[in-house]
Amino acid sequence: GENVEQHPSTLSVQEGDSAVIKCTYSDSASNYFPWYKQELGKRPQLIIDIRSNVGEKKDQRIAVTLNKTAKHFSLHITETQPEDSAVYFCAARWGNEKLTFGTGTRLTIIP
């Protein structure tokens, strides 16, 4: 099955700076890579996703990059704001409908 590693487990950045979270996956057949944001006590919510036929995708301050050769993908948040503070999960899907999630990154934005 798929194995997804996520780093770092915690990240603190100054408001206005950029944050980068990285994930690696094990199965080269993985074809879909979503990122979820989970605020304290809330449900995970999709913020951006990328498919294996695309190298980069942007949505306002959020971007995701995919390196299929190296089997890793990253979430980039620019101009961070206090409301970006949350736990972020990456995930990978291979073959069928199952998602394998990373262990999460707790992002704290320092005002």
Place this chain on the structure above:
Amino acid sequence: DAGVIQSPRHEVTEMGQEVTLRCKPISGHDYLFWYRQTMMRGLELLIYFNNNVPIDDSGMPEDRFSAKMPNASFSTLKIQPSEPRDSAVYFCASSLGGTETQYFGPGTRLLVL
């Protein structure tokens, strides 16, 4: 659309009791997933259904756990008997098509004493 609905939102029970968690997927979605989230193990897929049929239950931890989907708008996850180590947040998610975005419900926070 109301989104995925789960009940109860919080459940406190004693070891040995039966617990039933409920989920209503987004109308029209044909895939339903049950996840468990703990600090130690993160977000784990327990079981998922397609058109009310269980497809993969390899994540169900043991025979004490069972899940059903009697119709397209309702699913249950049952734990019998419950144990303290079952304490976790249980999420239900649904998607339209297996390769599309999964939308999570608000979760059920279960505490087994």
